[in-house]
Amino acid sequence: MLTRLLRQSEARVRYAAITGWGKCLPPAALTNHDLASFLDTSDEWIVSRTGIRERRISHVSLGDMAWVAAERALAAAGITGAQIELVVFGTCSHDDQVPNMASGVQARIGAERAAAMDVNTACTSFLHGLSTATALIRTGAVNSALVIGAELISPFMDWTDRNVAVLFGDGAAAVVLQATEREEGVLAEKLGCYGEAREILRVHGMGGAYANRGRVYGDTSWQFEGQEIFKRAVHGMSDASRCALEKLGLTSEQVDLVIPHQANLRIIESVAKHLRVPMERVFVNVHRYGNMSSATVPVALCEAIEEGRVRPGSLLLMPGFGGGLSYCAHVVRWGERVAPLGESKADLPPSDRSALQIVRDVMAVKGRAAAAAS
């Protein structure tokens, strides 16, 4: 017994460093003016209430976007899929429920030895997946992991509802985690959920509960209390951030860069104010992509690295919020390397369809399916 305890205390602490990163944004951009061509809305309203100017609409499946992001992350880490022992796929907009999304990526990257799981906490799925993979590396269950945050929201959008149609977009990103003895990767996090308020964000038509009522899968209507979600988002992200930092005896002043969930510029500004972090130390790209749900934080991380905002040894804070109503915040210590080791040739197939055409096609298919079902 004593020998075992001594061995345990001698055992070195393992961390899960982020060693690779990659994003995949579909090329077709849907502008606020495009939206105003079929909805009673305006560029002025959308920009002033949300900060969003455009969002991407995908011409490919969720799995295709995630695979490209995964290959790019592996190349940046300088490893192959065969070296990955765990794939965690964070999403709430699955191509398929069975088989899961993670196994599709596992097969395409050749991660033959890997376990593969999906995580769904809506917009915080990537961050909850990051916690899952980090924990499994730290316990020694696996030595490496690929964590994906990817969403294909456009087919599930109610394009007749201006309250929600202007807010969301499609996209994907992934990171590679590898075991290390250096104090890197996620150092502390706070995960939580306001389950009692889950009804303020519900997408009717995205699950089995609707199948028996004759509803066409994906033909959605969104129950969405914007102002209440806004308040909970600000409190959830601010409280979780303070809690995660306190676990390490740190304050927000010591954070080099906040990379928050990108749902609304005003939510981000409110969280920054609550945390007393000036906006110069907050990364924002919501104007380019809107709310890509679980893809927002990993895409923002990739772009923060590309723009030189993440430096060797940076202390990063990543607060998130989503349906559930889930909330969380992660404190991440970046390693020495901020340049990718390699580049992948993986890319999406080209498409000449505009975002507006893709959206109009989605609306037409849904209209025909609903008419056939009634």
Ligand SMILES: CC(C)(COP(=O)(O)OP(=O)(O)OC[C@H]1O[C@@H](n2cnc3c(N)ncnc32)[C@H](O)[C@@H]1OP(=O)(O)O)[C@@H](O)C(=O)NCCC(=O)NCCS
């Ligand atoms: C949705 C959100 C942008 C609305 O902003 P807001 O300032 O709270 O706006 P309000 O709810 O007060 O709506 C004001 C008016 O604008 C209207 N409106 C809503 N969407 C509109 C649009 N796209 N264009 C024009 N008008 C719109 C509303 O119908 C309402 O009109 P009314 O007063 O005549 O009823 C904001 O509440 C928000 O971002 N909430 C968080 C949502 C979110 O990010 N969820 C995902 C979490 S992961």
